[in-house]
Amino acid sequence: MLKIWSMKQQQQKAENAEGGKKKKKVTAAQLRVQRDLQELALGSTMKTTFPNPDDILNFTLTIEPDEGMYKGGTFSFTFTINQNFPHDPPKVKCSQKIYHPNIDLEGNVCLNILREDWKPVLNLNAVIVGLQFLFLEPNASDPLNKEAAEDLRLNREAFKRNVRTAMGGGAVKGITYERVI
Amino acid sequence: MKVKIKEWNAIATWRWNMPDDEVCGICRVQFDGTCPTCKFPGDDCSLLLGKCGHSFHMHCLLTWIQQESSKGLCPMCRQKFEWKQNDE
Helix, strand or coil: CCHHHHHHHHHHHHHHHCCCCCCCCHHHHHHHHHHHHCCCCCCEEEEEEEECCCCCCCEEEEEEECCCCCCCCCCEEECCCCCCCCCCEEEEEHHHCCCEECEECEECCHHHCCCCCCCCCHHHHHHHHHHHHHHCCCCCCCCCCCCHHHHHHHHHHHHHHHHHHHHHCEEEEEEECCCCC | CCCCCCCCCCCCCCCCCCCCCEEEECCCCCCCCCCCCCCCCCCCCCCEEEEEEEEEEHHHHHHHHHHHHCCCECCCCCCCCCECCCCC
């Protein structure tokens, strides 16, 4: 018992000697994000990049769909995770201006688990699978870009053509989109 | 030979009655560890067992339940979260 005490004191001394300044506290959010990142199954179509390697709460996800209407495009999303994660969902924004029924021109993404259906047992993998799914199966019933949704509902073939035009940097109904191929 | 015991120290170990590899769904830390805000496991950082069969660190679940967006639901199954009393 005595030995444990003296060991503890020594440890304390060593910590104080280092000058307290180096004491970076790892937050609950960081711990959880670290775990989530380890479990991330990105496959061949997705990639993460960390602009600041010391900051795992802010990163970019790049998706290159290899099938579906958005095949061949490169889409990036910024992930901003706050200290209340996993009680708050990550904030996800598309960096490009794209033609998609569930993504508006500012890049806001309409995905249920990013808003009302988020729960803390979901992980980052669930989010990226959700994003990937939006490119395979755009959803016209819950639109953020109403015109794109209308096009998809009325004429799927015309919608597909619009997607190709927009991805090439062209204009659809007077709105010019960013080139992503 | 007679032995006289002058002094003795008792040592005990304990653990939660949970499967070894199960983790809290909210913080993903093992139940035998603490929630991320606590330093020592034990009564100060206990577990909550839900009637729906899902368990969490008490602190993890309370943070969630106190949030308006939780609507009082279990983060696993979205049933109303009610915890079991000890004797149930």
